[in-house]
Amino acid sequence: MAPWWRTHREPGESARSVIAVPETLTARADVPTESPERYAKQLVSHLGRRIEWTTEGATSTAAIAGGTGVVQVGDGVLVLRAEAPDAETLDRVQDVLGRHLERFGRRNELTVVWTAERPAS
Numbered sequence: 001m002a003p004w005w006r007t008h009r010e011p012g013e014s015a016r017s018v019i020a021v022p023e024t025l026t027a028r029a030d031v032p033t034e035s036p037e038r039y040a041k042q043l044v045s046h047l048g049r050r051i052e053w054t055t056e057g058a059t060s061t062a063a064i065a066g067g068t069g070v071v072q073v074g075d076g077v078l079v080l081r082a083e084a085p086d087a088e089t090l091d092r093v094q095d096v097l098g099r100h101l102e103r104f105g106r107r108n109e110l111t112v113v114w115t116a117e118r119p120a121s
Contacts, residue, residue, distance in 0.1 A: 025090045026117040029080040029098065031110055036078040040071050042104050047096070065092040080112065 033039055044053050044060045047069075053062040058073040067084030080101065082093035098112035 024083050024085060025087060027082045027090060027094055027114045028117050029094075029112045029114045030074075031078045031080065031101065031105075031112055032076060033078055033105065033108065033110060034076065035108075036073045036076065039078050039101060039105060039110070040073045043071055043097070043101050046100060046104070064096050065089060067093040069093050069097050071097070080114075081117075082114070 031039075040058075040060065044055070044062075047053070047062065047064075051062045051064055051069075053060045055061075060071045062069050064082075066089045067082060070079075070081035070083070072079040072081070078101070080097045082090055082097060084090035084093055094114050098114065102110055102112055104110075
């Protein structure tokens, strides 16, 4: 039996290399708030005690628990994104970002609701 990458080849077609690219799982939470800048600063500062953040403009990014966390300030909204190679890691990144933000925003009843994002095709 031929290897999976050589199951079909047209006459005259040369062999090609196939590289498997792992799919990144992504989730997003749009958290409406009158103070997205304040909550972003508080979240990044608090988590920055253990995690190094990179901030460019309104977006801060960090490696969290084997994945990536993104905090982005929008107009009346704080956007959280979690990216990871597998579901378990994605859950951990979501938990770290979401749990802390909800705790900081308890007084204003901030709620983090994650939705899965489809990978770009």
